[in-house]
Amino acid sequence: MARYDFASDNTAPAAPEAMEALVRANEAGFTPGYGSDPVTAAAADAVRALLETDAEVRFVASGTAANAICLAALARPFEAVLAHRHAHVLTDETGAPGLFGHGVGLTGLEGASGRIDPAGLEAVLAEPEVSHRQPPAALSLTQATEYGAVYPGEALAALCARAKSSGLGVHLDGARLANAAAAGFDVRTIGPMGVDLLVLGGAKSGMPPCEAIVIFDRALARRFDARLKQSGQLASKGRFLAAPFLGMLADGAWARRAAHANAMAARLAAACPFPLAHPVEANGVFVHMDEARLEALRTEGWFVYRFLDGSVRFMCSWATSAEAVDEIAAALRRIA
Amino acid sequence: MARYDFASDNTAPAAPEAMEALVRANEAGFTPGYGSDPVTAAAADAVRALLETDAEVRFVASGTAANAICLAALARPFEAVLAHRHAHVLTDETGAPGLFGHGVGLTGLEGASGRIDPAGLEAVLAEPEVSHRQPPAALSLTQATEYGAVYPGEALAALCARAKSSGLGVHLDGARLANAAAAGFDVRTIGPMGVDLLVLGGAKSGMPPCEAIVIFDRALARRFDARLKQSGQLASKGRFLAAPFLGMLADGAWARRAAHANAMAARLAAACPFPLAHPVEANGVFVHMDEARLEALRTEGWFVYRFLDGSVRFMCSWATSAEAVDEIAAALRRIA
Amino acid sequence: MARYDFASDNTAPAAPEAMEALVRANEAGFTPGYGSDPVTAAAADAVRALLETDAEVRFVASGTAANAICLAALARPFEAVLAHRHAHVLTDETGAPGLFGHGVGLTGLEGASGRIDPAGLEAVLAEPEVSHRQPPAALSLTQATEYGAVYPGEALAALCARAKSSGLGVHLDGARLANAAAAGFDVRTIGPMGVDLLVLGGAKSGMPPCEAIVIFDRALARRFDARLKQSGQLASKGRFLAAPFLGMLADGAWARRAAHANAMAARLAAACPFPLAHPVEANGVFVHMDEARLEALRTEGWFVYRFLDGSVRFMCSWATSAEAVDEIAAALRRIA
Amino acid sequence: MARYDFASDNTAPAAPEAMEALVRANEAGFTPGYGSDPVTAAAADAVRALLETDAEVRFVASGTAANAICLAALARPFEAVLAHRHAHVLTDETGAPGLFGHGVGLTGLEGASGRIDPAGLEAVLAEPEVSHRQPPAALSLTQATEYGAVYPGEALAALCARAKSSGLGVHLDGARLANAAAAGFDVRTIGPMGVDLLVLGGAKSGMPPCEAIVIFDRALARRFDARLKQSGQLASKGRFLAAPFLGMLADGAWARRAAHANAMAARLAAACPFPLAHPVEANGVFVHMDEARLEALRTEGWFVYRFLDGSVRFMCSWATSAEAVDEIAAALRRIA
Incomplete structure (x- = not known):
């Protein structure tokens, strides 16, 4: 089988920190369900502490x-969400926003390296509203980008502020927020800059699926559990989805593991x-x-993807070893 | 905090068997995502072996x-699903079938103890089809019942056969199939009796959320992964949702643990x-x-639910101890 | 072919008033589309005058x-609408609320002759909210009832007030509002009593399909045209849907024609x-x-429906003639 | 007010032919509802005769x-529809396909003057299917184009055949099929070329909203009335939506009126x-x-739209007079 280290x-x-917390949470015996257990409460506190906020957490x-x-x-079916045209929500989720949003529109914006160009946002917001197009109701940002x-x-805050000034809600896809944080982004600014809803990534930060x-905008919190339950996302055994966050946030593993992933990417880039x-x-x-060279790399046993912009992607994670980086770098030199 | 053992x-x-398999799956290092990893393949094989089928498993x-x-x-938005009127899909899922099914109808059938009365099914299937009502397209069964x-x-097979003879698809909610199996139901009959789609419960059988x-009807398997992905149910780290099944099915824990839960219920019923x-x-x-007595029980520290039919429910699980049964039985005698 | 006068x-x-207005509207030559034409404006004014309101009209x-x-x-997918259990939205629209409302719940209330029993409404509103059920967000009333x-x-206003006091929105299905008005209901009370959205019937009042x-609650008016357009209900040639209202409301035909229909029903009831x-x-x-007698009536050439409550329904309209009433009454006497 | 003749x-x-048929249909007295009346039957026959088909018509x-x-x-929510990127369904219907199709994907194809480039279709159909993208399930064509x-x-038939060979369904948006027919397109080829569902335009051909x-693919006809009813498109007074077709098709007005519109466009183009x-x-x-010139034209009193490709559009219809063409042509010369 091919190696998937960089896929x-x-x-x-x-x-380990996530798994140990999971095992520990399981030892707590019987607990109430649907997120009303002590592990979930503690994990929510940990997320709030990380972000320095009193927001609701699920x-x-x-x-x-x-x-x-x-x-x-954030957007009704006859409205649209603005996002980078290569954002995950537009390109890699099989139209999930349309299913959950009942046909909500997705409008792609341009911008280098997955960052939305402010001028493009400005242009869309300046368009007159007509009833035969879905007008923008929300902006979706991604940090770190695809x-x-x-x-x-300041750039993120400026996009956020521009959206808010036109009455749009703001969603932040933080699947890789840990990596952005490790790169210097201050996650405590997310609430103050006006983000309404943040998805704080677990899986890509080194956790099991969670x-x-x-929910920074408290008005949105009303009946959110009913919303989650109807969407198949209010787990009866909720502690299993919360415990990994508790484990990763307790002693800083969240940031430390992301810093390692970033360092491995830098090592690979250099080589x-x-x-x-x-x-x-x-x-x-x-x-x-x-x-031809991508094919050659695959023949060397490494599986990686060609991306939408035509470039070939190598992802590093908490588990990427320096040895693996050096191995694939050697393979890359052989085929270059 | 109240005790939730019977809630x-x-x-x-x-x-333990589920958790150990989870931990073991995690030690496999890098694997491909979205269900194409070896753990998922092995778990699917284990499910197929349990059911003696070559069906697709997700x-x-x-x-x-x-x-x-x-x-x-199984049913389009302008069609309806028939189910017991107290089935979980009708009463406890916040309208999830309507969200995922885009307004698909749910028609409640009568029947004692959550079992559908064949006469009621017959009556609904005999109704002439009119365009201003959602005609039945599927039957949803639950084994064990709510x-x-x-x-x-034979009763389950007869309902299934009746539905098929009118062209309906059949769904089986097997959240507690393990308990039914432990009570003597032969799970190898599910495929042959004509069930198209079975949900084989993990959480209630002693697993983490999974x-x-x-998919017995192979025609339904086409693009099922895309369907799951759009629905937010195709996990990137798929092995974590499959491993518990592997652990529970490998050495018979699935059946053994359910038999224990059933035995605890019998013990409680007797006392x-x-x-x-x-x-x-x-x-x-x-x-x-x-x-008043339910209130008194809660004052004794036990949390349980009053159910839709007015009765009070005590659920047992793999983790229910004989001591806990005896404790709550004593409490029940005190308040009786 | 059978006679459908009372079906x-x-x-x-x-x-005639509706058709003449339609023909006249057509003679206006070129007009802007999507409801921005003068005929639509005049018809909206006529509706507002009828209801003594400054509400938006579409x-x-x-x-x-x-x-x-x-x-x-008025209700999001994970919320529910309360309505009489035999209300048209529950029984005769093929689940349309679920399609347009993306799985929104419909909770049926009891009450004699299609009127909601206030005690039943009270009971539902008193239920504690749990995340696995769709909580009520709107009340749907029907005047005249099915x-x-x-x-x-006062009874309608009381139901409305009760719903508002729990924060619910209120919808009034006025498919037969003209008949209620002809029976003495003051349509000018609809806005003041707190109805948020009224559907004012055209077809059943003697108009072509319209x-x-x-929209009494002006906050709901925002982007309502986009909502209609997405729903396939913002006609490019909007004047054709507005003109019949203009014709029927201009000289009181709306009320006069409904009074005739009511009188014919009274005549039939008496005979x-x-x-x-x-x-x-x-x-x-x-x-x-x-x-057997219903069959005999059909054999006499009259097509009528047996309704959900088991009774047989005879509907009168603006076009029902006294002669037809007398004819069917004679037939009814023959088969009685 | 501005003149909308070319908007x-x-x-x-x-x-007149449409209106007269409408008035005549109304004189038929009582008829059964929901499309089971004689006018609707006759209009369906007329459509079938026009297309030389035995398809179902609604x-x-x-x-x-x-x-x-x-x-x-034709496409499920996790699948996509291919259409020209400026097709009406993508650009001017406020996301209606997403609402009715529950998030179904829309993939835009390139092509000059609204005609889909076969090479682009080929490229999309050649892409490997992955579960995180909505795979194509239908092709939507537009004749005449936007x-x-x-x-x-032959070009239309070739696109159709290519789609069918990959198992896709085919939809034809015929809002302006009459104009295509007047330009020489043989509408009797639509069925044989493999179109599954045709929308035959009424409003743009000179009818009131209808x-x-x-439905060429008879398997799709099953429960189509229930589908329409749930979608709010099964009119109780169905004859009003059918009669205009009867009127326009009876003596060839449909083709004659479209030929006039085309001739007016040619006259305008020449001038x-x-x-x-x-x-x-x-x-x-x-x-x-x-x-600046568009502004000048509007100042002259003519309202027209700038289109998505940047060009300015002048539409002609059955009602466009040669005088109006000459008037606007004169205005255009003044501002050129």
């Missing part, structure tokens, strides 16, 4: 569902003989590579 | 989602001073109890 | 769509040898009649 | 709804001093015109 950040196992099993549920909470870039705090939804397609700011390395 | 079969922790995180996705696969009863195999969908509302055939005990 | 109030042709082609769109505007009864103004949506199942307060007559 | 082909009134009130309902019948072009019969859905952006093959004229 995605979700091919990795879960980190734990779910799927990032795709979490994103789609948030978008459905192309391994990290918005500077994600947190952080890679192919030209970089995007700046390496988080845990992904994107390079220009033709099809 | 539900999902207040229990996960069984692992998801939520029983509510699994049920709703199956109903959406009221702790178990269909005899369920299996068994309970309140009249039984339903036959105790699986892992639930339902009794007639007035509000 | 429904939509088997009748359109009244014209659509279908009562089923109008009702479903209104319910979707069984030809008319709520006294209905008006009256009918079968016991009445419901009070005859509007344009419908419901009688107890066994299957 | 759209739906700013025109209805043609009459609805809205082209947006008709298109969306057809797409929902840019006034007409597919040659459209026909032609227009601005360069044409698209070939003038049906009833639309698209020209290159800068913003």
